[in-house]
Amino acid sequence: MTTTPETIAALQGALAAEHVAVFGYGVLGAHLFGAQRQSADQMWNSHRARRDRLRSYLEAGGATPVAAASAYRLPAPVSSPRTAAQLAARLEDGVTAGYAGLAGVTDPALRRYAAQAMQEATVRAVRWRGSPPAAFPGLTSAALYPKAEE
Numbered sequence: 001m002t003t004t005p006e007t008i009a010a011l012q013g014a015l016a017a018e019h020v021a022v023f024g025y026g027v028l029g030a031h032l033f034g035a036q037r038q039s040a041d042q043m044w045n046s047h048r049a050r051r052d053r054l055r056s057y058l059e060a061g062g063a064t065p066v067a068a069a070s071a072y073r074l075p076a077p078v079s080s081p082r083t084a085a086q087l088a089a090r091l092e093d094g095v096t097a098g099y100a101g102l103a104g105v106t107d108p109a110l111r112r113y114a115a116q117a118m119q120e121a122t123v124r125a126v127r128w129r130g131s132p133p134a135a136f137p138g139l140t141s142a143a144l145y146p147k148a149e150e
Contacts, residue, residue, distance in 0.1 A: 003061035010101040011058050012066045017098020018051035019068035024091040028084035043124055085128045092125035
């Protein structure tokens with residue numbers, strides 16, 4: 001693995017996104033039942049596994065992995081299966097955005113890892129939303145159509 005400062009920063013960014021996802025799934029899982037709860041548990045475990053793998057990449061590169069916060073501010077309260085699904089989709093968008101920097105590093109194995117993680121997160125977000133995103137996950141529509149400089 002290539003351990004340039006840019007690669008370490010990209011790994012840290014992806015790890016930070018996974019920390020948020022692990023926390024968020026822990027919160028939203030309490031509001032789901034049946035098949036949705038099972039799906040959320042599987043996704044939570046997937047994020048935990050990716051978090052642990054990112055930590056190992058960082059440690060192998062001689063870096064100290066960024067620690068998870070004790071709590072994160074969620075974008076909206078979770079009080080029902082519907083709001084839990086909305087949060088899950090937003091968490092997955094955040095994971096996709098977190099891996100975007102890693103997809104641009106020079107190490108081909110890390111680029112593949114990031115691309116796979118982004119693909120999985122996008123599929124999960126679509127499942128939670130029930131429809132594809134309006135813009136590339138992690139980017140606002142405004143970012144796709146920047147204003148011309150005057």
